[in-house]
Amino acid sequence: MAPGLPTAMDRPHFIGIGGAGMSGIAKILAQRGAKVAGSDARDSATAEALRALGVTVHLGHAAAHLADDASCVVVSSAIREDNPELRRAAELGIPVVHRSDALAALMDGLRPIAVAGTHGKTTTTSMLAVALTALGREPSYAIGGDLDAPGSNALHGAGEIFVAEADESDRSFHTYAPEVAIILNVELDHHANYASMEEIHESFETFVGRIVPGGTLVISADHEGARELTRRLDGSVRTVTYGESADADVKVLSVVPQGLKSEVTVELDGAPLTFTVSVPGRHYAHNAVAALAAGVALGVPAAELAPALAAYTGVKRRLQLKGEAAGVQVIDSYAHHPTEMTADLEAMRSAARDARILVVFQPHLFSRTRELGKEMGQALALADASLVLDVYPAREDPIPGVTSELIIEAARAAGADVTAVHDAAEIPGAVAGMAKPGDLVLTMGAGDVTDLGPRILDRLSK
Incomplete structure (x- = not known):
C-alpha cells in the first residue's frame, strides 16, 4: 500500500506548476488528497489536466495567488528570488521546499527506482512505468514528459514501486535515496552549474552514494563517461552493467531495426532473451535494456518484464x-x-x-x-x-x-x-x-x- 501525504504538504503551493517536473509532483499530491494550488506564466493543457484533479491554477505570478494558509511553497531551480509569490512566502513565514525534496518525500516508504544520466532519462523512466503498469504492478511514477495525454507525466499508484526521473542539472538528484539507480550516460552539460567533467563525475558519485544499503546501480558499460564513473566507485554498491561491451553483465547481443521498431536480444544470466522495442533507434533499445536490468534488480522476473517493455510506444516530444x-x-x-x-x-x-x-x-x-x-x-x-x-x-x-x-x-x-x-x-x-x-x-x-x-x-x- 502506498503511503499517504508527507508531513506539511497537505496544502502546497507550486510556483511554475505547469512545468514537467512540478506538474507531476502536484498531480501525485492531489491524488493523495492534498489541497494543491499553484501558478504558471501561461495556460496550458497540463494546467487544464491539473484543474480536472481539483488543483487551483492561477495564471501569471502575483503575491495574491499565495493563500495565507498554504503549508509550503514548492519551487524549482528556475524560480528567481524576486518572484512575488516567493517574496510573499517569506513575509508569511511559509516554508519553501525544492521540488526534489517534495519528490523525495513522495517516494518515502516505497521502493524507488531513480533514472539518471545526461540523456535518455525521460524515455527510460517512461519505459519502466508503462511496462510495470502493463504487468499490473501499479507503480507510482514521475516523468519529465507526458506519455499519451497532457498530465500523464505522473501517477499515484497503489503498488510499492516508485519510478522517478532524477535530474542532475542542478544536483537535485542528490536528494533521492533509491533502491535501484540507473545511470545511462555521463557527459558535460548544464554549463551554468558544472564547470568541468570532474564536477560532473563528483556529482554522479554523490548520487550513487545515496543508493540505500543493499541496493543496486545499473550503469552503461559502453559509454565512456559511465565507465569512468564505474572505475571511480569504491565497490560498496552492487553494480550491474549493460551494453554491447564484452564485459557487460547484461550484454546486448543484437539490435535489429524493424521499421519503427527494433528487435533486441540480450544475454542475461547466461541465457539469451529477445524482445521488441516499439520505437526506432539503437539508443532507445539500450534504454530498454537499462529498464530491464533495473526491474530485474528490483525482483521483477525478466521473462515477464521483457515482453511488457513493448507496451511502451513513445513519450511526447x-x-x-x-x-x-x-x-x-x-x-x-x-x-x-x-x-x-x-x-x-x-x-x-x-x-x-x-x-x-x-x-x-x-x-x-x-x-x-x-x-x-x-x-x-x-x-x-x-x-x-x-x-x-x-x-x-x-x-x-x-x-x-x-x-x-x-x-x-x-x-x-x-x-x-x-x-x-x-x-x-x-x-x-x-x-x-x-x-x-x-x-x-x-x-x-x-x-x-x-x-x-x-x-x-x-x-x-x-
Whole structure:
C-alpha cells in the first residue's frame, strides 16, 4: 500500500506548476488528497489536466495567488528570488521546499527506482512505468514528459514501486535515496552549474552514494563517461552493467531495426532473451535494456518484464509523430544536446532509409550554445537540410556574442545545408517550400519549437 501525504504538504503551493517536473509532483499530491494550488506564466493543457484533479491554477505570478494558509511553497531551480509569490512566502513565514525534496518525500516508504544520466532519462523512466503498469504492478511514477495525454507525466499508484526521473542539472538528484539507480550516460552539460567533467563525475558519485544499503546501480558499460564513473566507485554498491561491451553483465547481443521498431536480444544470466522495442533507434533499445536490468534488480522476473517493455510506444516530444500532410510526416524531437541530436537523426535514418530528413532546430540555453554550438552544427550535418532558429533562453540571460550563428557556421563547415530563420512565424512557409512527398520534418529542441509542428502541418495541407 502506498503511503499517504508527507508531513506539511497537505496544502502546497507550486510556483511554475505547469512545468514537467512540478506538474507531476502536484498531480501525485492531489491524488493523495492534498489541497494543491499553484501558478504558471501561461495556460496550458497540463494546467487544464491539473484543474480536472481539483488543483487551483492561477495564471501569471502575483503575491495574491499565495493563500495565507498554504503549508509550503514548492519551487524549482528556475524560480528567481524576486518572484512575488516567493517574496510573499517569506513575509508569511511559509516554508519553501525544492521540488526534489517534495519528490523525495513522495517516494518515502516505497521502493524507488531513480533514472539518471545526461540523456535518455525521460524515455527510460517512461519505459519502466508503462511496462510495470502493463504487468499490473501499479507503480507510482514521475516523468519529465507526458506519455499519451497532457498530465500523464505522473501517477499515484497503489503498488510499492516508485519510478522517478532524477535530474542532475542542478544536483537535485542528490536528494533521492533509491533502491535501484540507473545511470545511462555521463557527459558535460548544464554549463551554468558544472564547470568541468570532474564536477560532473563528483556529482554522479554523490548520487550513487545515496543508493540505500543493499541496493543496486545499473550503469552503461559502453559509454565512456559511465565507465569512468564505474572505475571511480569504491565497490560498496552492487553494480550491474549493460551494453554491447564484452564485459557487460547484461550484454546486448543484437539490435535489429524493424521499421519503427527494433528487435533486441540480450544475454542475461547466461541465457539469451529477445524482445521488441516499439520505437526506432539503437539508443532507445539500450534504454530498454537499462529498464530491464533495473526491474530485474528490483525482483521483477525478466521473462515477464521483457515482453511488457513493448507496451511502451513513445513519450511526447521523443520522436513523436505529430501528423502527416501532403505526404510529409512531421515528427517532434526534444533533442537539444549534440549526442541526443545525433542519436535521433541516426534513428530516423535507420527507420526511413530513403526519406529526406529536414530539421527545424531551436538551440536551448545560451550557455549550452556557447559550449556545444560547434557539435550541434556537426550533428545537423546528418540532416538533408536544416532551418535554425534563434537561441531559446529559458531561464538564462543572453551572453554577449552567443547566438545561433555559432551553430550555423559549424554546420556549414561540416557540409550541411542550413539556413538561419529569426522569426518562427516564417517556419511553416519555409518548410512548405522545401518539403516534398516522402520527406520527414523534425522539429527539434527543448524550447517552444514543439509548437511549430501543428502549424507546419496546417501549412502543408493547404
